Amino acid sequence: MSRLxxxxxxxxxxxxxxxxxRAPRIAHVIPSLQVGGLQxxxxxxxxxxxxxxxxxxxxxxxxGPLRAQFPARVPVRxxxxxxxxxKWNALRMARLFRAYRPDVVHTRNWTCVDAIIGARLAGVPVxxxxxxxxxxxxxxxxxxxxxxxxRLLGPLVTEFVTVSRDLARWLxxxxxxxxxxxxxxxxxxxxxxxSPGDQHEARKVLGxxxxxxxxxxxxxxxxxxxxxxxxxxxxxxxxxxxxQLLIVGDGPCRPELEHLTNELGLRGRVRLLGERDDINVIxxxxxxxILPSLGEGISNAILEAMATGLPVVATHVGGNPELVDDGVxxxxxxxxxxxxxxxxxxxxxxxxxxxRHHGDAGRIRSLKEFSLSRMxxxxxxxxxxxxxxxxxx
Numbered sequence: 122m123s124r125l126x127x128x129x130x131x132x133x134x135x136x137x138x139x140x141x142x143r144a145p146r147i148a149h150v151i152p153s154l155q156v157g158g159l160q161x162x163x164x165x166x167x168x169x170x171x172x173x174x175x176x177x178x179x180x181x182x183x184x185g186p187l188r189a190q191f192p193a194r195v196p197v198r199x200x201x202x203x204x205x206x207x208k209w210n211a212l213r214m215a216r217l218f219r220a221y222r223p224d225v226v227h228t229r230n231w232t233c234v235d236a237i238i239g240a241r242l243a244g245v246p247v248x249x250x251x252x253x254x255x256x257x258x259x260x261x262x263x264x265x266x267x268x269x270x271x272r273l274l275g276p277l278v279t280e281f282v283t284v285s286r287d288l289a290r291w292l293x294x295x296x297x298x299x300x301x302x303x304x305x306x307x308x309x310x311x312x313x314x315x316s317p318g319d320q321h322e323a324r325k326v327l328g329x330x331x332x333x334x335x336x337x338x339x340x341x342x343x344x345x346x347x348x349x350x351x352x353x354x355x356x357x358x359x360x361x362x363x364x365q366l367l368i369v370g371d372g373p374c375r376p377e378l379e380h381l382t383n384e385l386g387l388r389g390r391v392r393l394l395g396e397r398d399d400i401n402v403i404x405x406x407x408x409x410x411i412l413p414s415l416g417e418g419i420s421n422a423i424l425e426a427m428a429t430g431l432p433v434v435a436t437h438v439g440g441n442p443e444l445v446d447d448g449v450x451x452x453x454x455x456x457x458x459x460x461x462x463x464x465x466x467x468x469x470x471x472x473x474x475x476x477r478h479h480g481d482a483g484r485i486r487s488l489k490e491f492s493l494s495r496m497x498x499x500x501x502x503x504x505x506x507x508x509x510x511x512x513x514x
Contacts, residue, residue, distance in 0.1 A: 171192055
């Protein structure tokens, strides 16, 4: 009898718990748990909204260092398993979503499109899909198969979000998504953590001499970032012995870049620093920031450089023209043009006042247009719309 009474009590308690209002649940699906620009934005969003919403983070890839950056109470689920084929990820995600019962699933980029299918199979009422940048293997978004798949999945997506107007135009004109379903939200930058500081002190920390003009870039050493073109452009400035180039990041191109540096006689003047967690210090040590990419969504590295008060020389690709005001906060140059890149850098060597003027203008623009508060407000509106559409579960 006592056992029956206890079971009855537990059953009533469970029913009562299920009837209590719960916080909205959002499942974020990200390409990997490696540290990158997209992933950093998701970490910020989860941390910002965790007092009002419950979150789950899912990746079709394996585990990685990003897991440690999420709040301790946020479950993180890497799905990659060498014993199982990735072609069943949609079903695995459906199983996970059925158990977690999210109100919204927010997927990001091509490698997460399986989650769109998984969410609908699990009966998730609202699916948001974000585009943070085209694939490194297809920087201009011309892959016909991937465009076709995105278009076919379009009816399953409640709302698309892009981090640049360039990506929004591409989704509408090239992929065929209705503009009415596309929202654009710029990434935000922490303008307190990334701010002008003592350049002399920053260089002392890095073991750099105070006198040279120091240029630099931050990003994965991948062909799409065109570090090779950057080193070749810097070589054109070799007659200026008072210049140095810092390359921050790691990746598959590192051996090639080290060989090129030695081949051009730039050893000691071009420094490959690898992965670093003190990017704000490195940026304060620079005079000019460079982004020579062949393709970009919205570059967090450019935003951080602007917030630090640096002039930016970037290629005229993707969302870069939306960040760099050509001739005002920096210079835009054609991609794959080492001569144009070298000429833009030379202008700053010839005119230190221009360097300071453009850097100040970039700092002001980052405060006005790319603050974290603006980004959080935009995502707050996005999730509020999504949750209003989600039926009670």
